[in-house]
Amino acid sequence: MTITAEQRRARILHVVRELGTVRVMDLAERIDTAPVTVRRDVAALAESGLLRRSHGAVSMPLGTAAPVAATGRDRVIGMLVPTVGSYFDEVIAGARTAAAAAGARLVLGIASYESSDDRAQVDQLLDAGLDGLLLTPNWHPGGDIADSTWIRDLPVPAVLVERIAAPGSTAAGLPTVGSDHHYGVLLALRHLVTLGHESVLLAAREDSWTAHQVRAGYADATGRLGLEPRPVIEIHRPGLDTDAVAERIAAEAADGVRAVLVHNDHEAIQLTPALRARGLRAPEDLALISYDDVFAALAAQPLTAVSPPKRAVGTAAVELMLRRLTDGPGLPVHHVRLLPRLKVRTSCGGDPRQQ
Structure with missing residues (x-):
């Protein structure tokens, strides 16, 4: 009988709780599942904080309470x-x-x-x-x-x-x-500062809670890092404002601003060819960071991204x-x-x- 990924991962957690520490190969044998599948499940559980990986073995996170x-x-x-x-x-x-x-x-x-x-x-x-x-x-x-x-x-x-x-x-x-989105924006801007940028643009949607957290985080981070704040480039119509947003970024780039944070992946992926059509290639002419990291790695040019x-x-x-x-x-x-x-x-x- 086929089991779901959730059921399989629940079995993995049960075995690890029972044994304390177990090698991935032994774990795969115990639950009668291919090692490659178990490795993927273990990676997902570790990303969620439910397991700890170390040198080919897995265990419960330190300080884990009763099952x-x-x-x-x-x-x-x-x-x-x-x-x-x-x-x-x-x-x-x-x-x-x-x-x-x-x-x-x-x-x-x-x-x-x-x-x-x-x-x-x-x-x-x-x-x-x-x-x-x-x-x-x-x-x-x-x-x-x-x-x-x-x-x-x-x-x-x-x-x-x-x-x-x-x-x-x-x-x-x-x-x-x-997620602490203020911290996420600070990470992005701090990285751009290490690349030598003294000013960073923000192109952001306005239709979600996260979008407004990103905007507030931008205002906070520019102050903390001593960056020159710039007016937010508004994405009023997600998926439809690409050319207008690209024009604004190109105008700012002509004025010397060569770094931009874009919320979110959808908008950033659509912007990339529109910017190239205006002579702006990343990273040669423009450093570009996306916010969300849902699809950023799948772009034709994989996008640097803040990953909540x-x-x-x-x-x-x-x-x-x-x-x-x-x-x-x-x-x-x-x-x-x-x-x-x-x-x-x-x-x-x-x-x-x-x-």
Whole structure:
């Protein structure tokens, strides 16, 4: 019988917990799976923080508490996201793997960015008999929703995912797990400074929470690094403003600014040929960094990218939820921010083999 990747990874975690440390080859034999498949699964589990790899062997992370499976057995965890098919696919994947490893069931709801039916989707999820809810609400980008009382008054524990409630709002006291996008932007700009750039452009969308976090991070990072701030190049119509954005970047390049951070991968990939048509090749004429790292490595010219820990966010959100369900109201409210990484590829002069 064919098993899913989540079931296979749950078996891997069970064996590692039982043995403490095990060689990958022995692990593959124990679960009767091809070593190449096990190596991929181990890499994904290590990326999510569920396993530790060292010299061909795997073990539980240092400081791991009692087996998670005992805390999540038969729990039902709902998860509301604004989209699938890109950024949140990896968040969901991390959550699914962690839930499966804990013996819990994950139930998914989707309330698109264009809609305002968060509450209706949550009500439908609650009908599934949830024990807890992972929630990514459609808050207005850059701010809190006008009324989040219903979130505070949910009948089950809730953890915000990739959202930060405004201080003093009705949702400010909820636990949250997300990426530190301010830090991610700082990583990108700091790298460009090491390449000798004294000014960096930001071309950014305006239609998502992450976009506004990136914008705020740019304002903060330019100040910290002593860079000359430039007006944000607006991407009002994702996928349709490519030529206008390329013209703006070309004009700034003619004025001496030869570095740009683009949110997100979709826009950065479309921009590359438009910039080349205007005589700007990366990295010879322009250092280009994308933000999100969902598709950046797949571009014809692999793009340097800020990579938020999307899968690890999903994992950490499930683990925090299980702790809340186990420890109850006595558990302090956690606001967990996970740090992105910068993956240097050829658009900033990196090794073309680094993906």
